Amino acid sequence: xxxxxxIGAGNLATHLCRALIKSGHEITQIYSRTVYSASNLGEEINxxxxxxxxxxxNSDLAIIAxxxxxxxxxxxxxxxxxxxxxxxxxxxTLNGKNIGVFYPLQTFNKNIDxxxxxxxxxLESSNRDLLQTLKNLAVxxxxxxxxxxxxxxxxxxxxxxxxxxxxxxLYRLSEELCQKQGIPFDILQxxxxxxxxxxxxxxxxxxxxxxxxxxxxxxxxxxxxxxxxDDEKKxxxxxxxxxxxxxx
Amino acid sequence: xxxxxxIGAGNLATHLCRALIKSGHEITQIYSRTVYSASNLGEEINxxxxxxxxxxxNSDLAIIAxxxxxxxxxxxxxxxxxxxxxxxxxxxTLNGKNIGVFYPLQTFNKNIDxxxxxxxxxLESSNRDLLQTLKNLAVxxxxxxxxxxxxxxxxxxxxxxxxxxxxxxLYRLSEELCQKQGIPFDILQxxxxxxxxxxxxxxxxxxxxxxxxxxxxxxxxxxxxxxxxDDEKKxxxxxxxxxxxxxx
Numbered sequence: 483x484x485x486x487x488x489i490g491a492g493n494l495a496t497h498l499c500r501a502l503i504k505s506g507h508e509i510t511q512i513y514s515r516t517v518y519s520a521s522n523l524g525e526e527i528n529x530x531x532x533x534x535x536x537x538x539x540n541s542d543l544a545i546i547a548x549x550x551x552x553x554x555x556x557x558x559x560x561x562x563x564x565x566x567x568x569x570x571x572x573x574x575t576l577n578g579k580n581i582g583v584f585y586p587l588q589t590f591n592k593n594i595d596x597x598x599x600x601x602x603x604x605l606e607s608s609n610r611d612l613l614q615t616l617k618n619l620a621v622x623x624x625x626x627x628x629x630x631x632x633x634x635x636x637x638x639x640x641x642x643x644x645x646x647x648x649x650x651x652l653y654r655l656s657e658e659l660c661q662k663q664g665i666p667f668d669i670l671q672x673x674x675x676x677x678x679x680x681x682x683x684x685x686x687x688x689x690x691x692x693x694x695x696x697x698x699x700x701x702x703x704x705x706x707x708x709x710x711x712d713d714e715k716k717x718x719x720x721x722x723x724x725x726x727x728x729x730x
Numbered sequence: 731x732x733x734x735x736x737i738g739a740g741n742l743a744t745h746l747c748r749a750l751i752k753s754g755h756e757i758t759q760i761y762s763r764t765v766y767s768a769s770n771l772g773e774e775i776n777x778x779x780x781x782x783x784x785x786x787x788n789s790d791l792a793i794i795a796x797x798x799x800x801x802x803x804x805x806x807x808x809x810x811x812x813x814x815x816x817x818x819x820x821x822x823t824l825n826g827k828n829i830g831v832f833y834p835l836q837t838f839n840k841n842i843d844x845x846x847x848x849x850x851x852x853l854e855s856s857n858r859d860l861l862q863t864l865k866n867l868a869v870x871x872x873x874x875x876x877x878x879x880x881x882x883x884x885x886x887x888x889x890x891x892x893x894x895x896x897x898x899x900l901y902r903l904s905e906e907l908c909q910k911q912g913i914p915f916d917i918l919q920x921x922x923x924x925x926x927x928x929x930x931x932x933x934x935x936x937x938x939x940x941x942x943x944x945x946x947x948x949x950x951x952x953x954x955x956x957x958x959x960d961d962e963k964k965x966x967x968x969x970x971x972x973x974x975x976x977x978x
Contacts, residue, residue, distance in 0.1 A: 588924060589921065589925070601920055602920065636952070637907055637908070640956055641904035642918060642921055644903050644966075644967070645903070646939075647941075647942065647943070648966075649897040649901075650940075651934075651973055651974050652897050653929055653934035654935055655893070657889075657933065659885055663881070663885045665876075665885065666876070669850040669886070670890060670894075674897070674926050675927065678922050679923065679926075680898075689898055689901075690898055690899070690902070701798075708885060709888070714976075722966070725899055725903070725966070
């Protein structure tokens with residue numbers, strides 16, 4: 483059992499608290515800048531909370547789960563082992579000898595339940611003892627624990643933006659195309675889900691289908707014509723089609 | 731029970747035959763240009779097969795499940811009710827009074843089992859009677875049946891390319907980024923799957939997250955710097971980031 487101080491009371495902090503308590507760890511204190519968030523989470527999990535950074539008490543580990551820009555302001559008040567949870571900030575954002583990173587790779591929303599077991603947790607630490615503590619903590623809540631340095635984590639975050647935030651943008655473009663034609667967007671959902679599931683047992687390069695992959699230039703020309711004077715969608719269509727063709 | 735002639739013995743024809751038989755319909759004959767495909771499917775489902783287009787016998791309905799470019803060559807030999815299964819070809823690709831479209835929206839692979847019930851089937855027909863036959867057939871194998879005209883279907887196909895083929899391309903780019911850093915790509919899979927699942931109960935515009943959506947210009951600048959001289963990924967990053975920002 484690790485005794486943990488949770489710094490932050492947002493989406494990630496909330497899900498982390500729930501998962502850690504479920505796995506038998508103790509949250510000893512919650513800090514948040516806003517009373518509303520602090521009290522909400524504190525009351526949910528029955529833990530004392532504070533909005534005064536100077537009244538944070540020592541524990542085995544502080545998990546700093548706040549937005550990237552606030553990490554440095556907060557971390558200087560914590561002089562016991564501490565980790566941040568950011569995908570983009572290097573470990574050196576923290577000061578001291580017992581510092582680390584505990585980065586769960588997922589999008590979180592307080593009101594949507596997640597199965598933490600399936601969420602990869604990426605770890606980094608300034609020393610072996612703390613790394614071992616973090617590993618024990620991570621494997622108790624997740625089935626996928628991996629050690630990554632700051633450079634790797636930064637690139638992983640970029641890859642996540644590419645494959646997830648940008649995929650969602652493509653879903654939006656395709657929803658716009660459907661709406662314009664009075665087609666309910668939900669009929670695309672089984673195909674979208676199948677596309678995401680396909681790469682579980684295969685690599686994305688093997689899973690590639692579509693006119694660009696087949697070299698079906700007639701269909702590509704028809705699609706570009708369909709897009710008419712929608713230059714934005716046309717440019718995205720051409721760019722991604724070229725990327726597929728380039729890799730054949 | 732509808733008696734059906736299956737024209738084609740590829741991925742879609744195979745899955746359609748399996749689903750139709752399961753729902754109590756009768757496949758009376760299979761045609762394929764290649765003996766290998768025809769005999770494989772014919773033997774699997776115990777139905778007589780032919781490679782001679784002139785020996786196709788009448789049935790209630792011919793389902794033409796061949797590649798787009800072969801539809802016209804084949805359809806002229808069929809003088810009983812017939813449908814094609816293409817997403818991009820208009821209904822007018824077929825000639826006669828009893829023509830239609832039966833377009834299941836999914837990617838198929840002979841060796842991967844699909845739950846046909848969840849696959850949307852898009853219908854179009856030249857007349858009401860045939861449309862009713864197609865509806866009965868479609869609802870017996872799928873829970874999602876929708877009537878779309880040729881213009882709508884063509885746009886739906888374009889939307890499918892946008893949201894699925896292009897998403898897969900983004901997965902490939904992100905796999906490349908991971909490989910370069912020695913990061914196993916599979917740690918992105920839970921996030922990719924969650925992104926695809928999120929839009930089930932929400933619209934893609936509500937589900938949008940990431941630095942472009944948050945207006946986090948520092949992270950965007952860092953990502954572009956990380957991409958160094960990889961102009962292809964940079965261009966895609968900038969274009970999709972601009973699309974997200976434009977819609978805020």
